[in-house]
Amino acid sequence: MSQLRIALLGTGPWAERTHAPAIAAHPDVEFSGVWGRRPEAAAALAAAHDTKAYAGGGDGEGGSGAGGLDGLDALLAASDAVAFALPPDVQAPLAARAAAAGCHLLMDKPVATTVPGARAVADAAERAGVASLVFCTLRFAPETARWVEEQAALGGWFTARAHWLGALYAAGTDSPYADSPWRREKGGLWDVGPHALSALLPVLGDVTAVTAVRTEPDLTHLVLTHTSGVSSSAALSLSSPVKGAGTGFELRGEHGTVELPQDWGDPVDIFGNAISALLTAARTGEPHACDVRFGLRLTEILADAEEQLTGS
Structure with a gap:
């Protein structure tokens, strides 16, 4: 596998600003095409990176002809792997479809917002024998990834405290990600909760x-x-006042107090690291620590929390 032919599913701000530039720039990747639920957006993003556009139905599940799932199947047939920049519960069934087509999976977090949805993807990947990776950002940013590994190896921790407080919906903010219906519905628990858990679990178990x-x-x-x-604690929100927003992760134990580095780096470079990690997993057959089974576990924990909060 000299080069991995990788497709991108999704055309929103995250796909446009991070996924597509990283795929196009990676030296070991051929950008095999863009699939989107909006044909005009897929065409624009594909043209910007000199690749082919495919389009689908507005709900992510329908459509026919050159677009829809016929278009998706054509892209999967021309690809070795798929990167996803879609809402989680649109991502999950399409990832299972991609795995069944023999494509390796580079998924966004969370894998899904239901346990059955996440488990279906994990089972599909296992049946197909494809590599998988969930893009938990700080696990692929060099400084933070190294920090997590070092603290896990050190041990002797007494407690941990994390806060991921975004101002996405604060008065006066103008973020392109605020238009995301799933983020508005699910909030910080599901959007930034995976960040906190992705650092807590490898360090504390x-x-x-x-x-x-x-x-x-x-x-x-x-x-x-x-x-x-x-025991550990985490405070999670997308609705913090602007001046109260910020992230932090602190460990206290036998060796004193340590804090997660604040400089994560350029998201395009970080996603490029994730592509490289998927390549390694695909070539060696060795699962990555942040594979779809880890993504399933994150969903299980967050779904447990949500059930307590909503009673359903």
Whole structure:
């Protein structure tokens, strides 16, 4: 596999600003095409990166002819791997379809917002024997990835505290990501919760119990118990006041107090690192720590928290 032919599914701001430039720039990748639910957006993004456009139905599941799922099947047939920049519950069934077609998976977090949806993708990838990776950003940014590995190896931690407080919906902000219906519906628990969990689990161990409390408009507090016996907490929101927004991750233990580096770097470069990690997993057959099974576990934890918050 001298070059990986990789397709992009999705045409929104994240795809336009991060996924497409990273795929186009990667030296070991051939950009095999763009599929989108809006034909005009797929055409524009594909033209910007000198590749072919495919289009689909407006709901991500329908359509026919040159667009729709016929168009998607044509793109899958011309690809070795697929990168996803779609809402999670649109992403999940299409990822299962891509796996069944023999394509490796580079998915966004969360894999899905339901456990059955995430499990279906994980099972499809396992049946097909394809490599998979979930793009948890700080696990592929060099400084933060190294920090997580170092703290996991060091051990001796007494507790951890994380906060991921975005101002996406604060008064006066103008973010292109604020137009995302799934983010508005699911809030910080599902959008930034995976960031916190992606660092907590490798350092402190899997979660054995979670308690969730929410205050309006969108501030969720999690208290987590880990297999190591350590407890941790996380505060998650997309509706923080602008001056109160920010991220942080702190560990306290036998060796003192350490904090996650704040400089994550350029998202395009970080996504390029994720592409390289998928290439390695595809070539060696060795699963990556952030594979779709890890993504399923994140969904299970977040779904447990959501059930406590909503009673359903």
